[in-house]
Amino acid sequence: MIRSLYDMTLHASASRYALWVLALVAFLESSVFPIPPDVLLIPMVIARPRQAWLFAAIATAASVAGGLLGYWIGAGLFESVGRPVLEFYGKDAYFAEFSARYNEWGAWAVLMAGVTPFPFKVITILSGSTGLSLPIFIMASIIARAARFFLVAALLWKFGPPVRGFIERRLGLLTIIFFVLLFGSFFLVKFI
DSSP, X not given: OHHHHHHHHHHHTTSTTHHHHHHHHHHHHTTTOSSOTHHHHHHHHHHOGGGHXXXXXXXXXXXXXXXXXXXXXXXXXXXXXXXXXXXXXXXXXXXHHHHHHHHHHHHHHHHHHXXXXXXXXXXXXXXXXXXXXXXXXXXXHHHHHHHHHHHHHXXXXXXXXXXXXXXXXXHHHHHHHHHHHHHHHHHHHHHO
């Protein structure tokens, strides 16, 4: 099923409705869809490098809007489904403690998930269910998603198809480097 969704999404990148499909996939991926918008963004930028920034902007805006849907899902379904389950098992106090810890570091979680291959939808829904500050959630989402999509667009615009293979082969290493830089920066700001 995932493979057929992937193939269908890739095929859509060549259609005349590619911008709309990119926006739809970016929107849905932030809340429910399993295929990341990069699957469309990469071939679109390779095919039309002059429009790389437009593609990245569309993916960013739609992804942040979809993140708001994920946030709403977390906030709305938690009260009707999640809380009663936690109360039934006597774990509602644990969730309050988890929420406080998550909200203390929530902006970082949104930033990390927004830039990495970690499913962004998990963080958007979790942010809504824990009541992470909506302005913080929105700002972290904009920064993270713009960084991700504009970086991909910039690399493809500058280096073209060879960078696609590089990113796909070394995604794990690039993610580790990103986290080291992110946490190193946080450490410097907080403790120095």
